[in-house]
Amino acid sequence: MQSTVFTPWEDPDAKPLIRFQNVTKRFGTFTAIDDLSLDIYEREFFALLGPSGCGKTTMMRMLGGFETPTEGRIELAGKDIVGVPPNKRAVNMMFQSYALFPHLSVWDNIAFGLRRDKRPKAEIEARVAEMLKLTRLEKFAGRKPHQISGGQRQRVALARSLAKAPKLLLLDEPLGALDAKLRQDTQFELMDIQEKTGTTFVIVTHDQEEAMTVASRVAVMDEGKLIQVATPDRIYESPANVYVADFIGDVNIIEGRATPGEDDTYAIDWAEGEVPLQATSATRFDKGQTCYLAIRPEKVTISTDRPEGAVNAVQGKVLDIAYLGNLSTYHVELPSGMVIKAQTANTRRISRRSFTWEDPVWLSWTVTGGVLLAG
Amino acid sequence: MRRFLLIAVPYFWLLALFLVPFVIVFKISLSDIALAIPPYTPTLDFSAGWAGVRAFFSALDFENFTWLTQDDLYWKAYLSSLWIALISTAITLAVGYPIAYAMARAPEEWRPTLMMLVILPFWTSFLIRVYAWMGILSQEGFLNQFLMWLGIINEPLTILNTNTAVYIGIVYTYLPFMILPIYAALDRLDESLIEAAEDLGCSRLSAFWLVTVPLSRNGIAAGSFLVFIPALGEFVIPSLLGGSGTLMIGKVLWEEFFSNRDWPVASAVAIILLAILVIPIVLFQRNQQKQAEAEQ
Numbered sequence A: 001m002q003s004t005v006f007t008p009w010e011d012p013d014a015k016p017l018i019r020f021q022n023v024t025k026r027f028g029t030f031t032a033i034d035d036l037s038l039d040i041y042e043r044e045f046f047a048l049l050g051p052s053g054c055g056k057t058t059m060m061r062m063l064g065g066f067e068t069p070t071e072g073r074i075e076l077a078g079k080d081i082v083g084v085p086p087n088k089r090a091v092n093m094m095f096q097s098y099a100l101f102p103h104l105s106v107w108d109n110i111a112f113g114l115r116r117d118k119r120p121k122a123e124i125e126a127r128v129a130e131m132l133k134l135t136r137l138e139k140f141a142g143r144k145p146h147q148i149s150g151g152q153r154q155r156v157a158l159a160r161s162l163a164k165a166p167k168l169l170l171l172d173e174p175l176g177a178l179d180a181k182l183r184q185d186t187q188f189e190l191m192d193i194q195e196k197t198g199t200t201f202v203i204v205t206h207d208q209e210e211a212m213t214v215a216s217r218v219a220v221m222d223e224g225k226l227i228q229v230a231t232p233d234r235i236y237e238s239p240a241n242v243y244v245a246d247f248i249g250d251v252n253i254i255e256g257r258a259t260p261g262e263d264d265t266y267a268i269d270w271a272e273g274e275v276p277l278q279a280t281s282a283t284r285f286d287k288g289q290t291c292y293l294a295i296r297p298e299k300v301t302i303s304t305d306r307p308e309g310a311v312n313a314v315q316g317k318v319l320d321i322a323y324l325g326n327l328s329t330y331h332v333e334l335p336s337g338m339v340i341k342a343q344t345a346n347t348r349r350i351s352r353r354s355f356t357w358e359d360p361v362w363l364s365w366t367v368t369g370g371v372l373l374a375g
Numbered sequence B: 001m002r003r004f005l006l007i008a009v010p011y012f013w014l015l016a017l018f019l020v021p022f023v024i025v026f027k028i029s030l031s032d033i034a035l036a037i038p039p040y041t042p043t044l045d046f047s048a049g050w051a052g053v054r055a056f057f058s059a060l061d062f063e064n065f066t067w068l069t070q071d072d073l074y075w076k077a078y079l080s081s082l083w084i085a086l087i088s089t090a091i092t093l094a095v096g097y098p099i100a101y102a103m104a105r106a107p108e109e110w111r112p113t114l115m116m117l118v119i120l121p122f123w124t125s126f127l128i129r130v131y132a133w134m135g136i137l138s139q140e141g142f143l144n145q146f147l148m149w150l151g152i153i154n155e156p157l158t159i160l161n162t163n164t165a166v167y168i169g170i171v172y173t174y175l176p177f178m179i180l181p182i183y184a185a186l187d188r189l190d191e192s193l194i195e196a197a198e199d200l201g202c203s204r205l206s207a208f209w210l211v212t213v214p215l216s217r218n219g220i221a222a223g224s225f226l227v228f229i230p231a232l233g234e235f236v237i238p239s240l241l242g243g244s245g246t247l248m249i250g251k252v253l254w255e256e257f258f259s260n261r262d263w264p265v266a267s268a269v270a271i272i273l274l275a276i277l278v279i280p281i282v283l284f285q286r287n288q289q290k291q292a293e294a295e296q
Ligand SMILES: Nc1ncnc2c1ncn2[C@@H]1O[C@H](COP(=O)(O)OP(=O)(O)OP(=O)(O)O)[C@@H](O)[C@H]1O
Pocket: A027, A030, A032, A050, A051, A052, A053, A054, A055, A056, A057, A058, A059, A096
């Protein structure tokens, strides 16, 4: 194994920092976390992604010590931590609601945890100053939480959780209220901190781009279960199922029936009277098995004429154009009524665009352009 | 114009219900005692015209206030009232805070019932409740009988007609005024703040001192003022439960007014009491205002 690449999850001898073992959490009769097992390794930047209410915060709260699992065990550095109170865990949490102390100034909020450790005054002052600088809050140190903006509050919460430099830092949607620029800066800042301090981060986010940017691994959750845990590129390029493919980024899903061909290639009958689509897949499909072809819009080429020698080509007309600045997404309607999205980079000025509404166009993609999924 | 009317209505009430009675009492405090109806002179006689008004004003003086400084009964009564009010406020806080805390932490569905229980005593007349305490605290009362039955004491304790009984009475009577504002403050307290404190290394107890108590400070202040202000002028409780040794200004006032029929001195006592109360009342208002600002 290469030593430069950080992939402890592929090393069978690596000891995970956090280990969820068949953890179930019920609130009354409602199951928030359902028999979940997960290993997170030291120095990882682990992102939890999933729709609202899927149990992300609940997982964080169990790690922080605010909820006890109904079943199963949670280990931190090899020790069972179920029943250990929050103040006895080397874990800090940034709360989704920030939970800033309204009676304390920004400065005192950040210093709160350091003071509890009875650190020397000079050290506390230095550390708080460092945190204020990091989160660009120097000017607001003397204000109370109700005297600053939502984004500033979020940064105070972040600074407060970072201040103690814990072994494990839990961030519940840490950057949701920040503007795009500051968010990006903070993301890189977080990655930088992580690299410098070697802290393990678990981050909850609704922003998949953010997860992709910062995380070493991403877990996609749904209804208290893990659907897929993998590196961002694997989640994106080879999603485990339609749910993950659909949840992460934009995707075209074409349903059809598989017919195995040579070299892991499959022919997919997807519409009456149309030429079957070709796709490769490492997983086996039986003849006639229902399958889903997931194609990312950026893998679909759009052209006026049918491209020479294209394996997969379909004709349609432009229904809609979404201009995103650097990119344009074309919504192309096929004769069957299905809409396929194709994305192109806007290298030319918009006035010189080759296609416009109602234009008949060809869409094409390669054999490996799509991913064949069972469900 | 409409705005003016809207403002005028509360000001009118304030004028009619506070300022006018105050001026009347203040005027009586400057008068002299007389064997007449009403029992003081001078009274304003408009039939005499301008000369009558002048005679009226020239007859007013600060004699009664001077008298209050000469007899040490009065300032002792003021001091003792302040002391008793202060101690009973502290005890009420010590008793009320845990009750309010327990209420705020109780399951949601229990809270209306608990709130009912706190307010329930108001359904019975205050006087009857104080009389009931006489029955409990007297030599042959329930408390002594119960303690003797338990074998804790052999001789009945003398509680009734002592300051202890006054403290018990005040704490019992004003407890709801302490509980309700503290409960309101604790009820608003965000649970995740306690969790954040624990997350940052606080034990349960230190989270309580560092987060819960400071954040319920406004409730504590409101409750303390609501107990302290009426307790200072309290008259019924010291007269019914207190003994001859219990010196409270409310009792002195009552005696001046009804036993001595000295309205002018009684009025002077009342004016001084009001002056003393202005300080905590202003502080109370400031606290309420600060609280309102903080909530915005
Ligand atoms: N104390 C509780 N009592 C009952 N149900 C709860 C409790 N806490 C959470 N739940 C439920 O558990 C589920 C998971 O909640 P959780 O807060 O973990 O969601 P989430 O993934 O963080 O969502 P979001 O992205 O909206 O923050 C939700 O359906 C929620 O209603």
